[in-house]
Amino acid sequence: MYSVPAASLLRFARRDIGLAAMNKSWSPEIEAFRREVRDFIRTHLPDDIRCQVAEERMDLPREDLIRWHKILHEQGGWGCPGWPVEHGGPGWNFEQQYVFERELALNDAPRLMIYGVGMLGPTLMEFGSDEQKRRFLPPILRGDVYWCQGFSEPNAGSDLAALKCRADRDGDDYIVNGSKIWTSDAHHADWIFGLYRTASDGKKQHGITFLLIDLDSPGITLRPLLMFEGTHEVNQVFFDNVRVPVTHRVGEEHRGWTYAKYLLGLERFGTAEISRSMASLGRLKTLVAEIAADAGGAYYRDAAANVEIELRALELTERRLLFGPGGPDAMGPEASMLKVRGTELQQCILELTMEAMGPAGQIDRPRDAQPGSNRTQLEQAGRNYFNYRKTSIYSGSNEIQKNIIAKAVLGL
């Protein structure tokens, strides 16, 4: 009844206000953890790697990613921040993982080696056999084996379950034929995990099997796919009678879709890249602060402030969803909203950066200019603007994300 006066409610509330009060701040323990992580990154991140990240590059050389991973690993499994202690990870709680990711981004450290660390590792912990855990997890932890992901196919993009790359059973092996496309980092990787068609009767989500494949296997060829601004990040991977031992199947045959959904659901805040955008925005603000008033300075400063405000609202939305009722596990299809809005803002920041550079933003600088100088993304503003058009397409295009929200949140 509304006739319960607020007075009686509040007198009750004040008794335990310390417990019930909303609080936007981190605990002193988390703040101390943040300082520890920040200090470590600032003192241990090699400058040549930092410069590449500050340029907004996503196509770091394999050796650099592994070098940084090993530095983190030496610190107590920090290369795998979400892993429990029993598998060699730091055993951090979710708040610690969240803060760690933020500090990596704000201090221009590379993104984690996500396919092994963030995706396959936890999936094996959940569904892998003991033998698979024993064999595959330690090399991921140490950074000795580089993984990539084989999901999309030429005719299975947004409609992933329409995939056709076949795995036919032959004794103790599967024989794989077909191709995977948009495979990020396949040219760096040692192994590929992915989804293969083992049956084509019934629902298309049925008959998909999750396999782990050594990229050195006979019958595998790679075709690099250059993005239109010139970077090599993705590939097409061809499988021609590739033999894969049945022991490299994760879980049950035909049930790979379930494991893939679990794997994709692990990504709660990564694809929104809010932390990365905060770092990019910092660089944009430095740039626009110096633009003279008669060169459009006020316009660019207002535009940068506006996107900063929008990012602030999104960042708080992310925290509200992660640290609200139910905690991070309650985050469901709302993650799609963060991805859509996060990539919109990320693209907006890089577009503004290029525009604010003026004509200099149009220079296509050589990719392999010496790292170690104080180059930032400003040197590559045009390339970054073009390159990051991918973010609203990958990991489920923003249109697919909106379909998901419409169905799962709006009930349409």
Place this chain on the structure above:
Amino acid sequence: MNFQFSDEQTLIRDSISRFLADEYAFDRRLTLTADGLGYSDVHWQQFAELGWLALPFAEQYGGLDATPVETMIIMEQFGRGLMVSPYLSTIVFAGQLLANAGSEEQCETILPDVITGDRLLACAYAEPQSRRALSGVSTRAERDGDIFVINGDKSLAIYAECAHTLIVSARTSGVDHDAHGVSLFLVDTPTAGISMTHHRTHDGSRASDITLHNVTVSADKLIGELDNGLPALDFAIDVATAAVCAEASGAMWAVYEQTLAYLKTREQFGQTLGSLQALQHRLVDVYTSCELAQSAALDATLHLGADPAARRRAVSAAKVTIANHGKTVGQEGVQLHGGVGMTMELPIGHYLKRLTAINAAFGDANYHLRRYQNP
């Protein structure tokens, strides 16, 4: 880090929500806003009985010592229900300005009556020439022994029409746009020398232009320090701004829910509108805007106790977010309803009117975008 409402906060929210459903159905609102003061005295008395008028005030005056989060909760619900009342002007704005800056004696005299619903307050701070600058005060208060004599014009003071006491900003030293030299006074109405022109605003509310001609108040009506009224006024405006951000957030969620319900039921070409992807995606954008606006309102609310620069940045950021997204949501609500969205008897257009009024209140997006950069 904790973004959960306590059980008690949830109970308050639910009780306001039920009140609005039972006592403030949309046709009742249409009748009430059509004439008179635009709201019901009976409702105001119910607000008092339910303790809502007591929420933000100290216990010694009969208040409940509630936090800004409770004000956010009530304003969100008022936004959802399109409530028109002097709650913002009396309780949130002028009431808390007095509570924060007034003397114990002034609070003792006024606040208990406010809490019982017997006294209404309003704040008269904007002036025709001031635009949005708080220091744009050319109304003057000249000291004459134990009294001040006030002369000047104030514009669009929300619900001054029914206020028993006004808080008036006036210059006691310096010139227009000096930050120093502005003082705040309690002025009871009616008082000799005050004349008002009342306006109905598009959102069904009321606002008045006020002329003060040789209005005399005794020196004990000065609120706080002489010449140093702006910091308290600035704070009170931020409190009120955070409150209208929360109200906007509630209004936006209502637009989203009503539009969603409409798309699920309205059929054309043999299918519901909600089955059309073009419309689904637009409503997903509306939903996203609602989440962002809710975050912005919370951001502002949780920063009201921060240091002034952090508080101003958070409140201005929130006001910009509300402006960016509130306008879109309001317009999309009307558009997605089609012709029926243009009609008087449907709430949807009235949400657009209230969201538009909120964007214009306490500094528009342009003002707050600049203040955000120089807090």
